[in-house]
Amino acid sequence: MAMRISERTVERLCVYRRILFRLQREGQTHLYSHQLGKLARVSAEQVRRDLMAVGYTGSAQRGYEIEAILASLAAFLDVERVQNVALVGVGNLGRALLHHFKGRRPTLRIVAAFDADPEKTGRVIDGCRCHDVGELETVLREQDVHLAFLAVPPEVAQAVADRLVAGGVRGLVNFAAVRLSLPAGVFVEEMDISVALEKVAFYAGRGSEAP
Amino acid sequence: MAMRISERTVERLCVYRRILFRLQREGQTHLYSHQLGKLARVSAEQVRRDLMAVGYTGSAQRGYEIEAILASLAAFLDVERVQNVALVGVGNLGRALLHHFKGRRPTLRIVAAFDADPEKTGRVIDGCRCHDVGELETVLREQDVHLAFLAVPPEVAQAVADRLVAGGVRGLVNFAAVRLSLPAGVFVEEMDISVALEKVAFYAGRGSEAP
DNA sequence: CCCTGTGAATTTGTTCACAGCT
DNA sequence: AGCTGTGAACAAATTCACAGGG
Numbered sequence: 190m191a192m193r194i195s196e197r198t199v200e201r202l203c204v205y206r207r208i209l210f211r212l213q214r215e216g217q218t219h220l221y222s223h224q225l226g227k228l229a230r231v232s233a234e235q236v237r238r239d240l241m242a243v244g245y246t247g248s249a250q251r252g253y254e255i256e257a258i259l260a261s262l263a264a265f266l267d268v269e270r271v272q273n274v275a276l277v278g279v280g281n282l283g284r285a286l287l288h289h290f291k292g293r294r295p296t297l298r299i300v301a302a303f304d305a306d307p308e309k310t311g312r313v314i315d316g317c318r319c320h321d322v323g324e325l326e327t328v329l330r331e332q333d334v335h336l337a338f339l340a341v342p343p344e345v346a347q348a349v350a351d352r353l354v355a356g357g358v359r360g361l362v363n364f365a366a367v368r369l370s371l372p373a374g375v376f377v378e379e380m381d382i383s384v385a386l387e388k389v390a391f392y393a394g395r396g397s398e399a400p
Numbered sequence: 401m402a403m404r405i406s407e408r409t410v411e412r413l414c415v416y417r418r419i420l421f422r423l424q425r426e427g428q429t430h431l432y433s434h435q436l437g438k439l440a441r442v443s444a445e446q447v448r449r450d451l452m453a454v455g456y457t458g459s460a461q462r463g464y465e466i467e468a469i470l471a472s473l474a475a476f477l478d479v480e481r482v483q484n485v486a487l488v489g490v491g492n493l494g495r496a497l498l499h500h501f502k503g504r505r506p507t508l509r510i511v512a513a514f515d516a517d518p519e520k521t522g523r524v525i526d527g528c529r530c531h532d533v534g535e536l537e538t539v540l541r542e543q544d545v546h547l548a549f550l551a552v553p554p555e556v557a558q559a560v561a562d563r564l565v566a567g568g569v570r571g572l573v574n575f576a577a578v579r580l581s582l583p584a585g586v587f588v589e590e591m592d593i594s595v596a597l598e599k600v601a602f603y604a605g606r607g608s609e610a611p
Numbered sequence: 612c613c614c615t616g617t618g619a620a621t622t623t624g625t626t627c628a629c630a631g632c633t
Numbered sequence: 634a635g636c637t638g639t640g641a642a643c644a645a646a647t648t649c650a651c652a653g654g655g
Contacts, residue, residue, distance in 0.1 A: 222615075378600050
């Protein structure tokens with residue numbers, strides 16, 4: 190599976206997958222590219238290109254078979270393999286993440302949380318043990334963790350990120366308001382809430398921009 | 401100020417602004433494009449193009465003057481005008497947002513929260529009054545709110561979003577795992593945590609992709 | 612028909628390369 | 634020398650437009 194695939198495409202594929210799951214639960218079995226496009230807010234051509242990328246082919250008369258796309262997507266996105274996730278920073282946001290991932294999405298689950306506050310360490314929150322951040326590398330190794338959520342204050346984000354990488358983390362979602370500097374090969378997804386709001390504020394003013 | 405400006409550029413400008421603020425607090429007065437680029441994880445050419453877009457011009461010998469860029473950025477991003485923000489959904493994530501924006505960034509502040517749970521309504525959390533979601537439109541009008549965070553369960557996200565728009569909201573940050581369908585002219589920024597993690601999981605596997 | 616798959620064209624975004632300045 | 638500003642080249646992403654098929 191060496192095909193070059195863009196970040197945007199991967200995002201859309203994840204969105205499609207979620208939509209198709211829902212439709213499947215609701216009993217639907219087939220749909221057309223333009224229908225999926227409408228639900229994902231994407232053009233029909235885009236949907237077709239994206240599905241081409243995962244190697245799935247629909248039929249012209251019945252469109253796409255939901256079960257079959259889901260299978261292709263699962264194979265392509267490698268969703269079967271269970272991947273353990275760590276969370277660093279059990280503040281409000283960290284707890285929101287724990288709560289959000291509790292139970293569901295069994296193949297991506299938060300198996301360990303970390304915080305520096307002794308008030309929090311030792312406890313179990315939403316089914317997840319909270320360790321002292323000092324044990325970071327050890328626990329990551331023990332639990333075979335290679336992914337992480339970083340939800341710590343910006344001042345310590347870089348230091349914690351370095352330790353995550355030292356502990357074997359290969360990809361992380363960064364909520365801290367800092368651009369991290371990490372070795373190539375470590376994938377960082379920025380989730381910058383302040384920037385998101387500023388961006389919305391910027392575009393919300395000006396009438397009808399479709400930027 | 402009719403110049404077309406891309407979403408990516410606006411994001412980067414917000415990041416620059418934050419970095420420059422920090423440098424300014426630390427007493428630095430000038431920097432070069434490649435320095436800012438390093439801090440923002442962006443190429444020097446990109447920085448220069450972006451700053452060109454806001455109409456700021458540096459000098460070749462001293463580089464950019466931090467105070468002056470900040471002034472240009474403030475003018476361009478329209479940061480002086482105070483804009484009130486609403487929050488719908490006072491769960492874990494909602495509280496994280498309230499906490500995050502408490503006090504700081506005085507020009508973008510959460511002035512009203514909403515929830516359906518009577519346990520939460522009527523209380524003041526992190527300095528923000530929590531109203532019953534039934535009063536949504538009224539309070540938005542009263543408080544002159546045109547921006548919002550949407551942090552409600554996916555099943556109700558579309559309905560709430562429609563009401564936000566009816567109440568005068570022109571832009572929102574959506575944390576719910578649904579693609580919203582809103583009239584043109586309303587700007588939506590998707591903050592999809594599950595997709596972010598799935599994306600990271602996808603790329604974290606494959607060694608050194610720079611996608 | 613109305614679908615899918617896909618070359619070709621287009622638009623958008625980024626980097627290269629260098630002129631001009633001090 | 635080393636910087637900025639920017640045309641030109643390049644790369645990426647998206648849309649157009651249409652062939653092919655039941």
